[in-house]
Amino acid sequence: xxxxxxxxxxxxxxxxxxxxxxxxxxxxxxxxxxxxxxxxxxxxxxxxxxxxxxxxxxxxxxxxxxxxxxxxxxxxxxxxxxxxxxxxxxxxxxxxxxxxxxxxxxxxxxxxxxxxxxxxxxxxxxxxxxxxxxxxxxxxxxxxxxxxxxxxxxxxxxxxxxxxxxxxxxxxxxxxxxxxxxxxxxxxxxxxxxxxxxxxxxxxxxxxxxxxxxxxxxxxxxxxxxxxxxxxxxxxxxxxxxxxxxxxxxxxxxxxxxxxxxxxxxxxxxxxxxxxxxxxxxxxxxxxxxxxxxxxxxxxxxxxxxxxxxxxxxxxxxxxxxxxxxxxxxxx
Ligand SMILES: NC(=O)c1ccc[n+]([C@@H]2O[C@H](COP(=O)([O-])OP(=O)(O)OC[C@H]3O[C@@H](n4cnc5c(N)ncnc54)[C@H](O)[C@@H]3O)[C@@H](O)[C@H]2O)c1
Ligand SMILES: O=C(O)CC[C@H](O)C(=O)O
Numbered sequence: 001x002x003x004x005x006x007x008x009x010x011x012x013x014x015x016x017x018x019x020x021x022x023x024x025x026x027x028x029x030x031x032x033x034x035x036x037x038x039x040x041x042x043x044x045x046x047x048x049x050x051x052x053x054x055x056x057x058x059x060x061x062x063x064x065x066x067x068x069x070x071x072x073x074x075x076x077x078x079x080x081x082x083x084x085x086x087x088x089x090x091x092x093x094x095x096x097x098x099x100x101x102x103x104x105x106x107x108x109x110x111x112x113x114x115x116x117x118x119x120x121x122x123x124x125x126x127x128x129x130x131x132x133x134x135x136x137x138x139x140x141x142x143x144x145x146x147x148x149x150x151x152x153x154x155x156x157x158x159x160x161x162x163x164x165x166x167x168x169x170x171x172x173x174x175x176x177x178x179x180x181x182x183x184x185x186x187x188x189x190x191x192x193x194x195x196x197x198x199x200x201x202x203x204x205x206x207x208x209x210x211x212x213x214x215x216x217x218x219x220x221x222x223x224x225x226x227x228x229x230x231x232x233x234x235x236x237x238x239x240x241x242x243x244x245x246x247x248x249x250x251x252x253x254x255x256x257x258x259x260x261x262x263x264x265x266x267x268x269x270x271x272x273x274x275x276x277x278x279x280x281x282x283x284x285x286x287x288x289x290x291x292x293x294x295x296x297x298x299x300x301x302x303x304x305x306x307x308x309x310x311x312x313x314x315x316x317x318x319x320x321x322x323x324x325x326x327x328x329x330x331x332x
Pocket of ligand 1: 008009010011012013014015039040041044085086087088089106126127128129130131153154156157185239240241244
């Protein structure tokens with residue numbers, strides 16, 4: 001049976017880079033038929049029509065239907081998956097609180113519409129920035145949906161970190177496993193390789209041993225990953241889209257099929273206050289194992305050094321502040 005997948009902000013750059021991969025089977029598998037619902041704002045409907053034409057012109061076998069709409073109730077009707085990309089970008093002169101306010105309205109509305117119209121099993125991935133806090137607002141606005149059905153994207157940060165380590169050691173990207181992203185999808189995130197391993201000619205070894213440059217790991221590596229989004233914007237004058245779309249596919253595909261034996265992945269999830277001293281009630285990126293039935297657990301029991309603790313706490317503090325600002329903007 002076809003699954004229903006909604007992508008919001010579908011007329012934007014990430015949407016354009018993402019839709020072919022979803023519709024051609026790279027995310028939900030080569031046998032899974034699907035119906036796409038594409039949500040964007042009213043002024044983008046003409047442009048979205050062109051995207052629909054292109055999807056049709058791809059002549060894909062798995063894609064059974066495409067609906068383009070500016071109405072959340074239509075876009076979220078009976079959906080199995082929601083990929084929430086659409087959000088208000090930061091404009092010149094906008095304060096951080098203005099951005100949180102504009103997005104609070106969007107994610108409150110969409111959370112409520114998901115609550116009302118989506119399947120109760122819907123899996124929701126929030127991509128639009130500030131992704132963690134937008135995800136939190138969607139969770140808060142969708143009270144009949146389990147909090148575990150929501151996550152936000154930090155897989156792009158994980159992929160960036162993995163690629164940096166692979167390049168430094170001189171191995172292929174898939175030789176690097178179990179990098180962790182802790183915290184916010186922002187420059188306070190903590191990319192952590194203390195538990196990562198690297199497959200080398202002489203077997204699997206820890207990332208620190210493979211890199212042989214602790215000061216690089218604790219300095220330039222962390223900074224590069226934290227600042228990578230900004231570096232792409234500076235160079236392209238647009239934010240990352242190809243790599244963001246690839247990360248969305250990786251995240252969703254792991255959620256759909258489960259993580260591999262012995263591996264974990266990072267995603268921003270609701271914190272219940274019982275893991276690694278992370279405060280309750282924020283959406284914080286942690287390592288998770290995902291089961292074939294699409295449930296997931298936080299990977300517990302990893303050692304946390306003083307160095308890591310400090311960085312994890314900085315990101316938690318930022319998320320608590322974002323939450324406290326953004327929740328003021330929710331309707332009573
Ligand atoms: N979490 C991550 O790793 C990550 C990575 C890259 C980009 N992003 C974020 O993803 C978002 C989208 O990036 P982009 O480059 O595609 O931006 P874009 O501006 O090209 O596209 C965004 C689209 O969202 C639409 N939109 C705005 N408000 C909407 C609403 N209420 N409902 C539905 N659609 C709406 C816009 O009309 C536009 O078509 C941005 O917030 C960006 O910062 C996140
Ligand atoms: O706005 C930013 O600094 C980041 C944009 C995007 O989330 C990315 O990580 O590429």
